[in-house]
Amino acid sequence: MADIILKVENISKQYRLGLVGTGTISHDLNRWWYRIRGKEDPYLKVGESNDRSTKGNSEYVWALQDINFEVERGEVLGIIGKNGAGKSTLLKILSKVTSPTTGEIKTKGRIASLLEVGTGFHGEMTGRENIFLNGAILGMTKKEIASKIDEIIEFSGCQRYIDTPVKRYSSGMTVRLAFAVAAFLEPEILVIDEVLAVGDAEFQTKAIGKMQDISKGEGRTVLFVSHNMASVKKLCTRGILLEHGKIKFSGEIDEVLSIYQKAQTSTKDYYVKESSKELFLEMVKIKNETTAFYSKEDIPFELKIQSKTSDIRNRFLLIRVLNKLDQVVLTCEAPLKEKNIYEFKIPSGTLVKGNYKLNCIIYQPAVSQYDNVQECCEFQVLDNIKEYAHLEKFDIGNMYVPKNWIQ
Amino acid sequence: MKNENSNSEWLYTISPKGKFVDFNFKEIWRYRDLLFLFVKRDVITLYKQTVLGPLWYLIQPLITSVIFTIIFNGIANIDVGSNVHPFLFNLAGVTIWNYFAECLKGTSDSFKKNQNIFSKVYFPRVIMPITVVISGLLKFVIQFLIFICFYLFFAFRDKAGTIDFSALVLFPFLVLLMGLLGLGLGMIISSMTTKYRDLTFLVSFGIQLLMYISAVMYPIQDAVEKIENNFPKSASYINPLIENNPLAHIVETFRFIFFSQGEFSTQGILITLVVTMGITLFGLVIFNKTERSFIDTV
Missing domain, CATH: 2.70.50.60 (abc- transporter (atp binding component) like domain)
Incomplete structure (x- = not known):
């Protein structure tokens, strides 16, 4: 039997559109009133599927609806879809930044997420101090970071500046340093949003290479969201195509990509x-x-x-x-x-x-x-x-x- | 059957609603390095780009105490007892009170201040307010050392060393209680401000009001008697506010340790303990509940 490391069951996420302000307290009270009577949340019923372009009647929308999939150990899963299809919401739920409205995600390993490089960087601290802080934010222990610090510094290519406050860095250098930390994360499951689109060409190649090492060489499970079809194709083995918050297709990455391309550009004559x-x-x-x-x-x-x-x-x-x-x-x-x-x-x-x-x-x-x-x-x-x-x-x-x- | 088997293998489950009380202390422990690094960050970046640096921590309590002494002891004639100088009395109150105020102020916008980090990466959110309380200790230690300096000065000048050494064991305990109260209240406020921003305006105002019923610039006993004499009608409303205020008891006990005077009531300490525990637990619960959804509401 295949070794399923991550299982997503019926995940849905509802958002309320428009201004949060008037009406929230009344909705909250209403919700609470339904809840103490043991009834279902009345606002969960009214949601509509999330189509950005058509104007809906309800102010509640489903950013994700009934998402089901499984990921095997060592698999690199690409998640693609148009803007607003729910990719980022899915990643946010997977990385526990926000919780789903319904459904469950079960995992057999630690999930580390990389929705942004350099989260928590502080300008006043040196590169070295920031490596420790950022690494810890991403879930590494101090010991783990200390054992890898030399590799991280080398990979970033910022040796000369490593004991200088980060505010003196160029933006490119900051990003290099931040990605270097992330590249040495060692969770069982790594969730990555489009972070490869940073740095200069040389660094991008290095970054993609490192990603390939992580997935192919070290057999880590990776969930990868990107708009860059070339890197998705290069890295991923399987894919999921999201559309309006639902899974439209999942399967081999080539198939998914071609379906996406067809849906994306219906360019004819x-x-x-x-x-x-x-x-x-x-x-x-x-x-x-x-x-x-x-x-x-x-x-x-x-x-x-x-x-x-x-x-x-x-x-x-x-x-x-x-x-x-x-x-x-x-x-x-x-x-x-x-x-x-x-x-x-x-x-x-x-x-x-x-x-x-x-x-x-x-x-x-x-x-x-x-x-x-x-x-x-x-x-x-x-x-x-x-x-x-x-x-x-x-x-x-x-x-x-x-x-x-x-x- | 097979399903049940495989269910037990899962390491984590992410689901919409947690249990009512859902603390993962093991998880917080696993992130202790992060806590340590955040505290280190606060300490490192504290004095950066300030001219006077730590001096600010000297100026604020000293000036406050001088003003309190002029107004409350000079003008309002509050009797602080015979074996302590009024300035020292006020400095003691301000020192311990400041720690609470710092904790409360620092933790009450935990969610809003850290929105950027919180929306990008997961770690137990409670790490952030705990960081504030621990790094606030540094400031407290500095201010406490100033207090000790003045204490020694007055002790040599007036030849009156009045530390109650047997009560000194209570000192760390008092600081801990102060921190927990600040943390608990701060967590409650920060959870509520994610949705209802109005509370933010209340915080600094509220801290000021709280100070006046927390025995910072008067001894509890003296105040209660005076109120009873001067406002016999409303005394039954005001006095319980002071007498049952855990903060007032902490401040009072703190002064008792160093001046061996004032009220040391076991009952007061017990009230404090129970209320602190209650607030801290409630804070944790509500904070925990908020952290799951605040990204969508903030």
Whole structure:
């Protein structure tokens, strides 16, 4: 039997919207009156699901509703979802910062949470003193910290300043120091909110590397929330997709991510009728009926450009193909001509299996950008080319190369 | 059956409503290092960026005592007894009272002040008010040393050393009671202020009012008699406030230790003990209840 280390059962969390002020005492009294008569809380019934954009009738909303999942020991679980889907609330409940309205969470290990780096840092104290304080806040004992202090200082890269008050640090250094403490936490379950998006590029790589060590190398259980799909994909083995406070899907991280991407960007063909721009894209569409292609098919697009000037010298159309992690896979550029309709065709066998979309820009180098269609024409490549078809489930990167590279 | 088995394996459970009384002393003990480090932080950062530093702790009680002496002994003619100088009498009261006031003030905004930390990471919240009470001890010790200096000065000048050494054993106990009272009341107030902010305005005002019924600048016996003589009608309302006030008994006993005069009533000490325990426990309960939900209300 799999070793379940964390079990979340029917967790719900209700919030009251609007101003807390008038009415709270009366609601409190009402609640209390119901409670002493042994009845259910009347306000628990009126909650609505939490959809940020639609205006609800009730002032109580469910930030989370009936959340159930289990985490096995050593698993790295990614929690993704749009803003306001309930990710942070879930993390707050898991880290005991706030308590759930209903339901239960059972765990077999100590949970340490990292919802923020540098909690409790005090500017007047030195780096070393802050390491101890911050470590203790995160749940380490003094002995544990003392045994790791040299590693922590080294990892932070702040050796020179370690006995200087933190208020003299640059903000980047503070963050490095704070993350270094967190990186050496050793709980059975680690809960992390988007804290990787700190520091410079070098430090980020270091941080992600350390995270991977924690999860893969040391077999620690990690729950990870992030908007950075690339790092979620890199770190997590399984995922949960939250939407309006409910679990929409849970499963293998790739599947979850692709469902999320689809829900996230329902970008289809792009049309615009009028624009104040001098030069603009009126239409970008996939020429076929379908948005899914096999590797042996060409993928044709049609673009229509409207120009209010006749001078199109030195203006270019630049098309970029992005993958589902928003990384640019390839770029194609051509000068504008005396016509409206353009065709863009990705030849068969160019893209590896996956989901893609286009980003189209009209610009004049070093002068001006006329139009930029951020995301459109999402499409899918269903399989890999024959030579690599057997690597169906394996990440083979972004491009095909001839097999004769290996001799 | 299988379910029951696996249930017992769980180390922690997070659930919406805890038991009514749900102290996890083991957990607090596990976080003792944090408590120690918070106290250390308070001590380290106390004097940073002040010009006079610890001198402030000298100035405040001394000036207060001088003013009390002028007003209450000079103008109002309160009789503080024969073997103590009125200034020393007031200094004693102010010293022990200040510790209580510090604890209460420091703990009464525990939730609001630490909102940032509390909303990001979990540790037993009660660590914060306890920290205040322990680091307040440092201030108390400084002020107490000043008191001792003046005590010695007056003792040599007036040749009157009147410490009651047998009662001296009560001293740490009194300080502990003062701290607990401040902690208990502070926890109650801080729990209530998370939702109803009005109480914040009451705190400093309330502390001032409390001081006047806590025998800080008068001996209990003297006050009770005077009130009975001067306001015979309302004496039955005012006197019980003083006579049953645990703070008044702590202040009175503190002075008894050093001046061997005033009232030493076992009954008063017992009242104090019971009330302190009651307030502290109630404070813990209500604080515990609040810590589970305050993030949503603050």
